[in-house]
Structures are given as C-alpha cells and as structure tokens.
Amino acid sequence: MSYISSSEALIGKLQRISDLGEADLAILRGISIQEKEFQPNHNLVLEGDKPSQSFVVIDGLVGSTKYTGEGKRQITSFFVIGDIPDLHGLHLSIMDCTFSTLMPSRIGFMRHSTLRAICEQHPRIATAFWRSTLIDAAIYREWVTNVGRREALTRMAHILCELICRLRAAGRIEDHVADIPITQAALGDALGLSTVHVNRMLQELRRKGLIATSGSRLQALNWPDLVRAGDFDTTYLHQRNL
Amino acid sequence: MSYISSSEALIGKLQRISDLGEADLAILRGISIQEKEFQPNHNLVLEGDKPSQSFVVIDGLVGSTKYTGEGKRQITSFFVIGDIPDLHGLHLSIMDCTFSTLMPSRIGFMRHSTLRAICEQHPRIATAFWRSTLIDAAIYREWVTNVGRREALTRMAHILCELICRLRAAGRIEDHVADIPITQAALGDALGLSTVHVNRMLQELRRKGLIATSGSRLQALNWPDLVRAGDFDTTYLHQRNL
DNA sequence: CGCGGGGTTGAGGTCAATCAATCAATGTGG
DNA sequence: CCACATTGATTGATTGACCTCAACCCCGCG
Numbered sequence: 001m002s003y004i005s006s007s008e009a010l011i012g013k014l015q016r017i018s019d020l021g022e023a024d025l026a027i028l029r030g031i032s033i034q035e036k037e038f039q040p041n042h043n044l045v046l047e048g049d050k051p052s053q054s055f056v057v058i059d060g061l062v063g064s065t066k067y068t069g070e071g072k073r074q075i076t077s078f079f080v081i082g083d084i085p086d087l088h089g090l091h092l093s094i095m096d097c098t099f100s101t102l103m104p105s106r107i108g109f110m111r112h113s114t115l116r117a118i119c120e121q122h123p124r125i126a127t128a129f130w131r132s133t134l135i136d137a138a139i140y141r142e143w144v145t146n147v148g149r150r151e152a153l154t155r156m157a158h159i160l161c162e163l164i165c166r167l168r169a170a171g172r173i174e175d176h177v178a179d180i181p182i183t184q185a186a187l188g189d190a191l192g193l194s195t196v197h198v199n200r201m202l203q204e205l206r207r208k209g210l211i212a213t214s215g216s217r218l219q220a221l222n223w224p225d226l227v228r229a230g231d232f233d234t235t236y237l238h239q240r241n242l
Numbered sequence: 243m244s245y246i247s248s249s250e251a252l253i254g255k256l257q258r259i260s261d262l263g264e265a266d267l268a269i270l271r272g273i274s275i276q277e278k279e280f281q282p283n284h285n286l287v288l289e290g291d292k293p294s295q296s297f298v299v300i301d302g303l304v305g306s307t308k309y310t311g312e313g314k315r316q317i318t319s320f321f322v323i324g325d326i327p328d329l330h331g332l333h334l335s336i337m338d339c340t341f342s343t344l345m346p347s348r349i350g351f352m353r354h355s356t357l358r359a360i361c362e363q364h365p366r367i368a369t370a371f372w373r374s375t376l377i378d379a380a381i382y383r384e385w386v387t388n389v390g391r392r393e394a395l396t397r398m399a400h401i402l403c404e405l406i407c408r409l410r411a412a413g414r415i416e417d418h419v420a421d422i423p424i425t426q427a428a429l430g431d432a433l434g435l436s437t438v439h440v441n442r443m444l445q446e447l448r449r450k451g452l453i454a455t456s457g458s459r460l461q462a463l464n465w466p467d468l469v470r471a472g473d474f475d476t477t478y479l480h481q482r483n484l
Numbered sequence: 485c486g487c488g489g490g491g492t493t494g495a496g497g498t499c500a501a502t503c504a505a506t507c508a509a510t511g512t513g514g
Numbered sequence: 515c516c517a518c519a520t521t522g523a524t525t526g527a528t529t530g531a532c533c534t535c536a537a538c539c540c541c542g543c544g
Contacts, residue, residue: 048477066387068396069473074387088376091369096380096478123362127333130372133379134330138338140382145308145316148389148434152532154310183490192390194533199492231311235290236338394500425522436501441524 004081006033006108009058013082016169016239017135018128027122031115033108038101040181045086045099053109056084060105061182063190064097075190077139078102078163081170087133090115103181135238142236147192150231155191156201157230160211162237164220169239176223181216205229246323248275248350251300255324258411258481259377260370269364273357275350280343282423287328287341295351298326302347303424305432306339317432319381320344320405323412329375332357345423345458377480384478389434392473397433398443399472402453404479406462411481418465423458447471 004012007029014020014028035058038044044062045051062085063075076097079085085099090112101107119126139162146158163180167173188198205211210226212219220226246254249271256262256270277300280286286304287293304321306328318339321327327341332354343349361368381404388400405422409415430440447453452468454461462468 064383066383068387068391072391074391076383076386088379091373092376092380092480094477094480096480097383120365126368130375131333133372134334134375137330137375137379137382138334140379140386141306141308141318141339143386144318144382144389145310147386149310149314149316185490195491196493196534197532200532203492235336238334238336238338427522437523438502438525439500442500445524 004058006035006056006058007031009082009108010056010084012170013056013084014125014128014132016082016241018124018131020124020128024122024125024128027118027125031110031118033110035106035108038105038107040101040103040105043098043100044107045089045095047095047098049095050093051086051089051095052113053111054084054086054089054115055099056108056110057081058106058108060107061102061180062099062105062107063102063186064099065189066097073189074192075102075186077136077143078166078190080163080166081172083136084129084132085136087129088136090129102183102186131238138236138238143190152191152193152197153201153204154229154231155193156187156198157205157210157226158232159187159191159230160205160218160220161227161230161232164218165234165237165239169237169241176220178218179216180218246300248277248298248300249273251324251350252298252326254412255298255326256367256370256374258324258483260366260373262366262370266364266367266370269360269367273352273360275352277348277350280347280349282343282345282347285340285342286349287331287337289337289340291337292335293328293331293337294355295353296326296329296331296357297341298350298352299323300348300350302349303344303422304341304347304349305344305428306341307431308339315431316434317344317428319378319385320408320432322405322408323414325378326371326374327378329371330378332361332371344425344428373480380478380480385432394433394435394439395443395446396471396473397435398429398440399447399452399468400474401429401433401472402447402460402462403469403472403474406460407476407479407481411479411483418462420460421458422460 011025011028044055057079059081062079064077064085065073065075067073089095119129146155150158164173164176164178167178184198185195188195191198210222210229212221253267253270286297299321301323304327305317306319307315307317309315328337331337361371388397392400406415406418406420409420426440427437430437448455452464452471454463
C-alpha cells in the first residue's frame with residue numbers, strides 16, 4: 001500500500017463528501033498536523049477526556065468504543081483513512097466514548113484552536129466538517145439497526161460490506177480485496193456477538209462462497225450476493241462515488 | 243401540559259445546549275415556522291426523500307426509524323420537545339431514515355434556505371445547530387451500545403432513564419412522572435426486542451418497585467435504583483443542567 | 485522450546501423470539 | 515344500547531439463536 005501524507009488523507013476524504021474550491025484546499029493543506037504511529041489496541045482518546053485536539057486517520061483502522069457497567073465492550077463505529085473520528089470533540093467538551101486503534105495505525109493530530117479559526121473564516125470548510133460529522137451519525141444510525149434487528153449472519157455480511165465500501169472509497173481496495181488485520185474479537189464487539197459466533201458466521205460466509213480470507217486479507221468473492229446477504233444499501237454512507 | 247410556541251421549543255433546546263446572546267435569540271425568534279398537528283404513527287419524512295425543510299418537535303414524541311430488508315422496524319432514536327430530528331438533512335441531501343410520530347405530536351417546519359442563510363450570517367447559531375446534531379450522534383452511539391451489549395432488562399431501564407432525563411430537561415416532567423403514551427411495540431422496536439419481552443421487562447421493573455405505570459403515565463419510583471438498573475450515565479446527553 | 489494471542493471446534497445452557505390465546509379499552513354502525 | 519371490530523397489553527408454551535465454557539490448534543516470537 002502506498003504511503004500518503006496526512007493532508008492527502010484529510011483532503012481526499014473531504015473532497016469525497018463535499019465541494020471545495022482550490023482556495024479551500026490550500027487552507028486545508030496549511031493545517032499543521034502532528035503525525036504519530038500506534039500499535040493495535042492503543043487508546044487515542046479516553047471517555048471522559050476533554051481534548052484540545054482532534055485526529056485524522058492517516059492509515060489503519062480506529063474504533064469508537066464504549067464499555068458497559070459490566071465491562072463489556074461495544075465498538076460503535078469504524079474509522080478508516082481520512083476520517084476524523086473525534087471531530088465532534090470540537091463542540092462537545094467531554095468525550096462520551098473511547099477511541100482506539102484496531103490495527104497498526106498512523107494518526108495525525110490537529111489543534112481545536114486551528115480548526116475553529118478555519119471554520120470561522122471559511123464557511124465552506126466548516127460545512128464540510130459538519131457534513132463529515134453528519135455522515136458519522138448516519139453510520140451510527142445504521143449500526144443501531146444492524147445490531148438491533150438483523151440476525152448474526154446478515155449483520156456480519158453487512159459490516160463487511162460497509163468496511164469494503166469505505167476502504168474502496170478511500171482507495172485502499174482493488175478488486176474487492178481488503179487488507180484489514182482486524183481480530184474476530186473486534187468484529188464481535190462491533191456486532192454485539194461473541195467471538196465464537198463471529199468465527200462461525202465467517203465460516204458460513206466462506207462456505208457460501210461470498211468471501212475468502214487468508215491472514216489479514218479479506219476478499220469479496222461475490223459482491224452482489226454479499227450485498228444481498230448483508231441487506232446492504234450504500235445510501236447511508238452519503239458518498240458521491242459509490 | 244402547558245402549550246408552548248414553536249419558537250420557545252426551539253430556543254429552549256438551543257439554550258440548553260449552547261451559549262446564545264440576545265441578538266442570536268432575536269434572530270431565532272424571527273424564523274418562520276409552519277405548525278401542524280399529527281396523529282401517532284404518521285410519517286413526517288421518508289427514507290429516500292430529499293426534503294427542503296427541517297422540523298422541530300413542539301410537542302409529542304418523534305422517532306427516527308429504519309426498516310430492514312426483512313421488514314423489521316428499528317427505531318434508532320427518540321426526539322422530544324425542542325429537538326430537530328432531521329436537521330442533518332440541511333447538509334445530507336438524501337434521507338437515510340424515516341421520521342414518524344410515536345404519539346400525537348405538534349411539529350414545526352422550517353425551510354432549509356432560511357436556516358442556511360442564518361447559519362452563514364450568525365456563526366454562533368450555526369455552531370449551536372451543529373452541536374445539536376452532534377448530541378444526536380452521541381445518543382446514537384449510546385443506543386448502539388445499549389442494543390449491542392446490554393441485556394433486555396438493563397436495556398429497558400436505560401431507555402426509560404434517557405426518556406425521563408430528556409423530558410425533564412425539556413420541562414415536561416415533575417417529580418419523575420412522565421406522560422408518554424408510547425406503545426410497547428415502539429419500545430420493542432427501539433430496543434431490538436419483541437413486544438412480548440418488552441411487556442415482561444416492564445413487569446419486572448414494576449415488580450422491583452422501580453417504576454409505576456398507569457395508562458400513559460410513567461413514574462420513576464426509585465430514581466437511583468432505576469439508574470443503576472439501567473447502567474445509565476447522563477454524560478452522553480451533553481446537557482448542562484442535569 | 486515454551487509462551488501467548490488469535491483462531492477453531494464441540495457440548496450444553498440460557499435468554500429472548502415465536503406462536504397462539506385471552507383480555508381490556510375504545511370506537512363504530514345498526 | 516348492543517354486536518362487532520380494532521388496538522394494545524398480557525400470559526403460557528415451545529422453539530431457537532446465540533452465549534458460555536472448555537478444549538485444542540496454529541503460528542510468530544523471545
């Protein structure tokens with residue numbers, strides 16, 4: 001996979017979801033971004049924090065997670081390249097969830113003060129950021145539905161479709177082959193399932209010829225049928241080029 | 243219950259979540275709002291629509307709902323007085339969920355063109371609106387967790403706590419007594435449970451002395467224990483006065 | 485070579501769904 | 515005013531999807 005810069009990741013994502021002029025892009029390119037690499041399962045922001053910066057995913061995979069009083073973990077969404085998982089922190093002072101890496105990831109940190117200044121002076125960019133948080137919300141809505149009303153196999157197929165679509169939009173997929181070293185435990189926490197059941201559902205998807213896995217490689221062997229099996233419709237991702 | 247005007251509902255909500263000056267309030271009071279009454283289970287906006295207006299809940303209860311391919315309904319969030327359920331439509335052209343009334347409700351419609359003009363000229367108000375959509379997103383996140391990782395009884399208690407908190411913030415509750423004629427079927431669709439099981443969980447909460455119901459009245463008899471039973475923490479509501 | 489993390493497998497248990505009635509409250513037309 | 519339909523709440527019996535527990539395997543690594 002090719003290395004891309006933090007600005008490219010950010011700008012690519014914003015362009016994917018909104019119309020920005022060359023002037024806006026120049027402003028975005030000027031944002032100072034502090035890059036850092038992290039191992040899997042590293043907590044980037046903790047529930048209860050009051051951060052003064054937000055971060056963009058430059059490479060890898062990040063999850064927003066919550067823990068119940070019983071200590072069970074729920075991943076409430078995935079974030080791929082270009083996404084700004086905690087952008088809501090810009091206007092909600094206290095974090096209500098934890099963000100952690102789900103695989104080795106490169107992260108870029110941006111100061112809230114910088115982002116706020118840009119939003120004030122460039123309404124077009126402010127709208128793009130707002131829209132980004134609205135798409136995150138649309139994905140949360142879909143996840144509520146997925147976890148609440150779909151059975152395990154459908155749920156599994158659905159989340160794989162989402163991951164593949166989002167990674168493809170971000171240019172990280174060729175021919176339905178994704179390189180995501182995500183553990184079955186993480187998938188379980190995202191789907192509200194046990195790891196044992198995740199394992200069995202993956203087996204069934206393989207048995208049906210819908211996917212193939214080898215190591216961290218995930219391949220959609222039969223995209224139309226996988227979409228059907230996952231009751232998947234891209235509308236909620238609000239991308240332009242799907 | 244006292245009747246309030248559409249402006250009051252809207253302004254009350256925005257003041258609850260952000261700092262607005264008198265000048266901003268005057269602008270908000272000037273928004274033209276078309277009021278209309280609806281019966282329960284009326285679809286206000288349909289999935290797939292491209293609306294040119296957003297609506298504020300003046301009285302009643304609205305749910306954002308999605309349907310799976312199998313026809314199962316999932317309510318992904320409730321909206322109470324002052325909330326603007328489809329404010330995200332301002333920047334996401336296609337609706338990815340349906341909004342419908344869950345009880346007799348009064349709704350106020352506002353044109354997108356008006357809202358956009360206000361946002362451009364009054365950044366403080368724009369931020370307040372943005373913040374409103376961010377709180378909606380925080381609630382979706384909590385619901386993913388609730389549906390994904392909590393067992394039925396906890397889930398039930400949790401949603402009741404949320405409803406009571408939000409209604410109280412909106413001034414619709416005195417002494418933990420709420421007047422919500424919401425059906426058990428709707429609760430089931432919000433929790434990802436069958437109506438039969440909703441019924442049994444409500445019975446257990448009554449048996450434990452945590453709640454009392456009579457007709458559409460819901461009363462929290464033992465708030466601290468209900469909060470404990472629901473694994474409930476108000477942080478995610480991002481209200482100031484809780 | 486032993487250790488640990490992740491994946492896989494089998495057996496048994498349980499929570500919640502489904503199915504099928506019944507009941508209470510409300511409304512409606514004759 | 516009463517027969518009847520409708521909507522929502524309630525109950526019991528049965529079924530099934532998914533969880534838990536407990537192994538075991540595989541592979542990379544110190």
